Amino acid sequence: MTSASEGQFHRSPVPSVTPGDRRVMLRTRDGVPIEALYEPCAAGPTDTAIVVAHGFTGAVDRPAVRRAAGVFAHHAAVITFSFRGHGRSGGRSTVGDREVLDLVAAVEWARVLGHTRVVTVGFSMGGSVVLRHAALDGSLHGGRTEARTDAVASVSAPARWYYRGTAPMRRLHWMVTRPLGRLVGRVGLHTRIHPEDWDPVPLSPVDAVPLIAPTPLLVVHGDRDPYFPLDHPRMLAAAGSAELWVEAGMGHAENAAGDELLERIAEWLMTAGRPGAGRP
Template identity: 80%
Template structure:
């Protein structure tokens, strides 16, 4: 696959706006239709919106995403969306590369809805995406939180990551991804390799950045969040005792703290 020029990853169009639960289809700069959902703040009107980027194999309607959105909606309006190749979105997953275009479309939609403060939070693959998106000139986000994010690409140091690489790189693995997890994966390698999360971090300042990671994460050990936090001055790091990986492991109390942090910065 060929990555877009990162400085150009901001255009979008909105189509098929429905009434009721405020679901839309966003059209990314490279022409992929992305399903998205808007939920107003449950505790009153606010000019802030939290855009949530799920992990690999997640989607708008997955229980863990809905649970996280419900907690965040106590603090601000929430936009959730399904990355390309996930849920009812079009295209195929590039496992963190062109997904920056999907997030850009969701952030721009939040701005068109009138939200003056727009923040992003991403989990696992989504964590790498929010970091790379925030590093782009013109990304227009006010704070960023990356939960359970990798620091570097091609990591195979744990059994879960070796299994994930098999799913992504092998024909049988991609079949398992499509049938077993509902995730359609691109068959081409990255070309060029996108900016790594750790290299993106120094480009995010002065936007406030929070790195959150569990000390029992089976995918990425603690050198990943420490690399991310150490890549620039002023990055806040939370190591969560007993926490596993991404949105499936993030409890309501932690999600509430993340929401509060995003909106007070």
């Protein structure tokens, strides 16, 4: 796998949309087709779009992703998409590396659609991707502003790469690094995984956090997360100017995020960084 490098990315060739859902195939800077779905705000036109980055083995049509999108749509327009190697998107998963280019395509699409304020929320692998996207903002698009994010919420994300301290993470590493594991991922979980190692290793989430300011950042984590213990969110929050929510009784990522928590995240995203809102 190769990390995203500096350079220009391709504008998604899609026109502004009329009210109503719209499903399209975007194309990333490195040529991967990415399925994406736009849903207008249920409350009426809004300047804000929330772009949702799912976890590993997720996809735009997975029930937990659709549920989160439905809650967020009470507050803003919503774009969901399937990372490369997931759902109907092309390519193969690089487990958080080149997925940052998939997020760039989705954020840019939101701005093409006319949204002047675009915010990102990511879960697990998607949580690490939204952190890197915000940190690498300028280098991803040569100083252009179409792909920037105005606020970031990272849910159930790792702080560091190669973590194997829990049984679920040891199983995940087996699936990613072994031929038989990748076969299980493809057949059983409908996730196509790239066989090559990272080269070079991408910026870690904890190293990305200091580069995000002044963009507002929220870190959310469950105290019963079976994948990443609480030292991960605490490391992320301590690395920069981030607000930390530790959620009692919550497990991992979008499957464990209840509607009440999703509502609070949406409310935070809607106000973070706006004039007069104070520190998020």
